[in-house]
Amino acid sequence: MRYHPFTLPFSIGLGFIMLYIIVMWTIWIVRLSRREQKIVWKRLFSFRTISAIWESIREGLLHRNIFKRNVLLGYMHMSLAFGWFMLIVLGNLEARLYPHGVINPPYYPIFFEFFRHDLTPLHEYEEIFTFLMDFFLLMVISGVSLAFFKRFRSRTLGMKRTTRHILIDRIAITALWFIFPLRLFAESVTAGLYNTGHFFTNFIGQWVIYNLPLDYLYYPAWWAYSIALGVFFITMPFSRYMHIPAEILLIFLRKYGVKEKESHSTFTKIELSACSRCGICIDACQLSTSLNISDTQPAYFIRDLRYSQPNERLRETCMMCMRCLEACPVGIEITRIRENERREHPLFSASSYGYINGYKYPKAKVAYFAGCMGHLTPSVIKSTLALFDAANVDYTFIDKNGSICCGRPLQMNGQVEAAKQLIDKNNHLIGESGAEVLVTSCPICAREFATSYHLAIPVLHHSQFLLELTQQKRLNFNQSGLKVTYHDPCELSRGLHITSEPRELLQHAVILSNGSKETESKSLCCGGSLGITNISMAERNKIATDTLNEIVAESSSYLATACPMCRKTFANAQDKIKVLDIAEILEKNLNFAPEKVSEKNQSPIKQQAVIS
Amino acid sequence: MKKVAVIGGGVTGLEAASQLAQMGYTVTVFEKNSAAGGHVSKWDRLFPNRRHSIEVVNELKSYLNGNPAIYLSTAINKVTKKDNRFQLEAYNQVFEADAVLIATGFELFPAERKEEYGYGIYDNVITSAELEGMFKENGYPVKRNGDKPKRLAFIHCVGSRDEKVKRPYCSKVCCVTAVKQAIEVKEAIPEAEIFCLYMDLRMFGPGYEDLYKEAQQKGINFIRGRLSEASELEGSRVLIKTEDTLSSKPLKMSVDMVVLMVGMSPAQGTDELIAALGLQPNKDGFVEITDYHLNPVKTKVDGVFAAGACTGPNNITDSINAARSAAVEIHKYLNNK
Numbered sequence: 045m046r047y048h049p050f051t052l053p054f055s056i057g058l059g060f061i062m063l064y065i066i067v068m069w070t071i072w073i074v075r076l077s078r079r080e081q082k083i084v085w086k087r088l089f090s091f092r093t094i095s096a097i098w099e100s101i102r103e104g105l106l107h108r109n110i111f112k113r114n115v116l117l118g119y120m121h122m123s124l125a126f127g128w129f130m131l132i133v134l135g136n137l138e139a140r141l142y143p144h145g146v147i148n149p150p151y152y153p154i155f156f157e158f159f160r161h162d163l164t165p166l167h168e169y170e171e172i173f174t175f176l177m178d179f180f181l182l183m184v185i186s187g188v189s190l191a192f193f194k195r196f197r198s199r200t201l202g203m204k205r206t207t208r209h210i211l212i213d214r215i216a217i218t219a220l221w222f223i224f225p226l227r228l229f230a231e232s233v234t235a236g237l238y239n240t241g242h243f244f245t246n247f248i249g250q251w252v253i254y255n256l257p258l259d260y261l262y263y264p265a266w267w268a269y270s271i272a273l274g275v276f277f278i279t280m281p282f283s284r285y286m287h288i289p290a291e292i293l294l295i296f297l298r299k300y301g302v303k304e305k306e307s308h309s310t311f312t313k314i315e316l317s318a319c320s321r322c323g324i325c326i327d328a329c330q331l332s333t334s335l336n337i338s339d340t341q342p343a344y345f346i347r348d349l350r351y352s353q354p355n356e357r358l359r360e361t362c363m364m365c366m367r368c369l370e371a372c373p374v375g376i377e378i379t380r381i382r383e384n385e386r387r388e389h390p391l392f393s394a395s396s397y398g399y400i401n402g403y404k405y406p407k408a409k410v411a412y413f414a415g416c417m418g419h420l421t422p423s424v425i426k427s428t429l430a431l432f433d434a435a436n437v438d439y440t441f442i443d444k445n446g447s448i449c450c451g452r453p454l455q456m457n458g459q460v461e462a463a464k465q466l467i468d469k470n471n472h473l474i475g476e477s478g479a480e481v482l483v484t485s486c487p488i489c490a491r492e493f494a495t496s497y498h499l500a501i502p503v504l505h506h507s508q509f510l511l512e513l514t515q516q517k518r519l520n521f522n523q524s525g526l527k528v529t530y531h532d533p534c535e536l537s538r539g540l541h542i543t544s545e546p547r548e549l550l551q552h553a554v555i556l557s558n559g560s561k562e563t564e565s566k567s568l569c570c571g572g573s574l575g576i577t578n579i580s581m582a583e584r585n586k587i588a589t590d591t592l593n594e595i596v597a598e599s600s601s602y603l604a605t606a607c608p609m610c611r612k613t614f615a616n617a618q619d620k621i622k623v624l625d626i627a628e629i630l631e632k633n634l635n636f637a638p639e640k641v642s643e644k645n646q647s648p649i650k651q652q653a654v655i656s
Numbered sequence: 657m658k659k660v661a662v663i664g665g666g667v668t669g670l671e672a673a674s675q676l677a678q679m680g681y682t683v684t685v686f687e688k689n690s691a692a693g694g695h696v697s698k699w700d701r702l703f704p705n706r707r708h709s710i711e712v713v714n715e716l717k718s719y720l721n722g723n724p725a726i727y728l729s730t731a732i733n734k735v736t737k738k739d740n741r742f743q744l745e746a747y748n749q750v751f752e753a754d755a756v757l758i759a760t761g762f763e764l765f766p767a768e769r770k771e772e773y774g775y776g777i778y779d780n781v782i783t784s785a786e787l788e789g790m791f792k793e794n795g796y797p798v799k800r801n802g803d804k805p806k807r808l809a810f811i812h813c814v815g816s817r818d819e820k821v822k823r824p825y826c827s828k829v830c831c832v833t834a835v836k837q838a839i840e841v842k843e844a845i846p847e848a849e850i851f852c853l854y855m856d857l858r859m860f861g862p863g864y865e866d867l868y869k870e871a872q873q874k875g876i877n878f879i880r881g882r883l884s885e886a887s888e889l890e891g892s893r894v895l896i897k898t899e900d901t902l903s904s905k906p907l908k909m910s911v912d913m914v915v916l917m918v919g920m921s922p923a924q925g926t927d928e929l930i931a932a933l934g935l936q937p938n939k940d941g942f943v944e945i946t947d948y949h950l951n952p953v954k955t956k957v958d959g960v961f962a963a964g965a966c967t968g969p970n971n972i973t974d975s976i977n978a979a980r981s982a983a984v985e986i987h988k989y990l991n992n993k
Contacts, residue, residue: 419772419885419887420771420772420885421771421772422771422772422774422777422778422885422886422887422888423771423777425887426777444887445887445895445908580819581819581820581822581824582819585822612771615769615771616769616820616821616822
């Protein structure tokens with residue numbers, strides 16, 4: 045016997061989902077741009093494919109990223125995905141090894157124990173298969189129990205908050221939770237009757253539920269199992285579980301070099317579907333941890349964008365600090381997508397910047413750009429220039445008489461056209477300077493120069509430039525012995541991946557002491573973000589003080605930062621600790637170099653440490 | 657004889673002490689500085705009629721004839737209440753009182769907190785208080801190098817109406833002070849060009865509007881716009897950037913001197929003092945008053961009263977009124993006890 049009507053719900057569901065996945069994958073691939081398709085074909089037969097397969101296993105099945113976050117949470121995801129995968133693989137092998145031949149209908153391996161009660165023809169494999177099938181079933185059941193437990197006590201699994209799901213997700217998740225207990229029940233009933241199981245199902249069938257009327261439960265149990273599977277498959281494309289097929293495609297495309305562009309694309313659609321709404325982004329978000337705003341995080345923003353249109357509050361309530369981006373186990377380009385979405389719905393229309401006239405500045409090898417935020421912290425400029433002078437740098441201060449904004453705040457708020465006007469003006473200014481390198485003390489400007497300007501000369505953050513000068517022995521510092529906590533600015537650490545240079549530089553003058561694990565790529569935002577316009581000053585101050593309470597080591601005399609905006613935000617929020625820029629701390633401890641090197645014969649900077 | 661302790665020997669404290677002494681109470685004033693008179697003693701002339709502030713301070717000081725008595729350089733660092741009596745501690749000495757008046761006044765907003773204005777970084781950025789000092793000393797403002805400035809800008813609302821530095825409230829007196837000082841500069845240096853950068857001009861008191869009109873007639877320029885930032889140019893001139901919000905145009909100009917109209921901040925130390933009495937600061941950090949309309953000197957704690965700029969920005973008239981009001985309320989309280 046190789047057919048029974050109870051297999052129908054499963055078969056229909058499976059047929060539907062397979063067809064749906066094939067159609068969707070095809071549509072997505074066909075709709076990629078010409079250029080994207082070209083690079084995919086070109087790189088299909090390369091090491092990238094192997095690497096993508098490995099990443100699919102590592103993240104899709106084993107969930108390494110989630111393990112790194114919390115072992116129990118990682119185990120929960122791993123046991124469900126990997127356990128289920130192994131059950132399917134082993135079930136198929138078992139059915140193929142059975143002497144009746146290798147070609148089976150798709151439902152047959154899933155319900156193998158229903159069809160074959162006598163497993164002795166498997167000979168020496170019988171023991172190992174029944175053991176492994178029970179083992180992985182136990183693993184999946186433990187994962188489901190954890191998932192169920194997580195709904196009530198998510199903190200145990202390292203999550204303060206979990207996602208609030210919509211109806212379709214609730215149906216899908218209920219079906220998913222039922223699948224494995226029902227499978228356990230069906231197999232245990234069968235094992236109770238026919239001894240087809242091993243340590244787990246045999247034990248339950250013969251010792252726990254043996255006095256139930258197993259004969260009568262046999263068919264209903266298998267029906268129920270099949271129905272749960274069918275319901276799950278039918279709801280899958282419309283629920284969060286579409287992430288399973290979408291994530292695999294995403295991993296491959298990403299490996300081939302496809303990424304988000306300046307506006308939404310087909311790749312965005314794939315990314316939106318690849319979000320499982322796991323909710324890890326909610327705890328990563330300081331709007332949630334400091335201000336209790338827990339309904340605008342990517343889990344919700346991406347969901348609404350996938351189904352229809354996020355509302356203004358959802359779109360705008362984000363500091364663009366990229367902490368969620370860092371935390372996302374799937375690696376969805378969340379911040380880019382939000383920025384693109386803001387472009388489609390600009391909140392205001394930026395007026396013309398035609399009144400900004402160009403200034404004439406002397407030419408020099410190094411162009412220094414302080415930026416708007418730099419001009420709001422004049423002591424940072426003063427210290428930076430004092431260090432330049434001490435190192436005998438041939439520089440020109442290209443926004444000395446009042447700056448033209450770099451454009452980044454406008455970009456973050458969707459004002460591309462207005463930003464372009466500023467970019468053109470600044471590009472002209474930079475070109476006129478005749479400089480071989482552009483140095484800025486503002487990470488926001490540095491990131492904008494690096495990503496939107498297409499400059500012919502390298503861009504350096506002042507921490508990089510000053511470090512080079514120090515390494516070239518053009519600057520010399522006294523070790524003050526003071527303890528200092530360094531705070532990584534978002535745009536510098538997550539935006540440009542510059543985390544070691546500021547530390548290395550500071551260590552010439554002070555001793556670093558950090559009180560928190562939330563540093564480098566995981567650093568906390570100061571709350572002063574230019575990417576958000578709908579929170580109050582008091583709320584920003586709350587974020588700033590929460591961040592300081594978390595990161596400042598008790599023994600620290602100063603908080604050092606490398607961003608004028610962070611510096612200002614932290615300084616205004618509290619009086620407890622003095623906040624200084626790296627340049628200010630260094631200038632205090634400057635020990636005038638014994639040998640002054642003539643700038644004329646030197647290249648301003650080695651090109652290795654530049655921001656690409 | 658019932659005793660009243662007045663904490664703070666500025667205009668409010670001195671006036672209240674004198675009134676209470678005349679009512680027959682034994683009054684002691686505790687002043688943490690080495691001289692009485694508070695901030696007012698540091699000013700040159702007062703708005704609206706440009707009377708010399710020394711006249712006001714001297715008259716108030718003349719009441720100190722034994723009762724009220726004054727302890728100078730005496731900071732009260734602990735107050736406790738026990739059976740309707742208060743014990744005030746300073747330098748391990750304990751004073752007893754039946755009622756306490758908090759008259760600790762205000763502090764000037766620390767202008768360096770508004771870093772982008774360059775106070776403490778650029779040579780010729782000064783505060784309105786420092787300008788008063790210059791008038792007192794020379795009769796005219798001087799640049800760091802000793803020269804007279806020929807072009808000045810007064811920046812209103814520094815540390816007032818500014819959420820970014822946690823001072824969301826209006827300090828009330830700076831608008832008219834700027835107008836007064838601008839006129840005084842014009843009179844001292846007739847060729848000087850003077851600009852006032854304001855948000856709103858709040859000329860609410862008697863004679864204030866007249867002063868504003870006089871300033872306009874004397875050629876002082878009023879520009880509606882907040883200063884965004886200042887930078888230093890060659891020769892220690894200051895470049896200031898603002899937006900003329902009436903014509904929606906960004907504006908840049910270089911001046912010889914920038915005067916920051918610093919607002920009133922809660923006095924440091926008042927927090928601990930009132931906390932010891934079980935009081936809390938209001939949302940702006942000043943001493944909380946229970947009834948702003950009918951009893952503006954009463955606090956939550958019986959026997960503790962507050963008057964003057966410790967309850968929020970005040971001008972001298974307001975402070976004198978509050979001091980007298982407090983004297984009456986303390987009298988009523990001590991008689992009903």
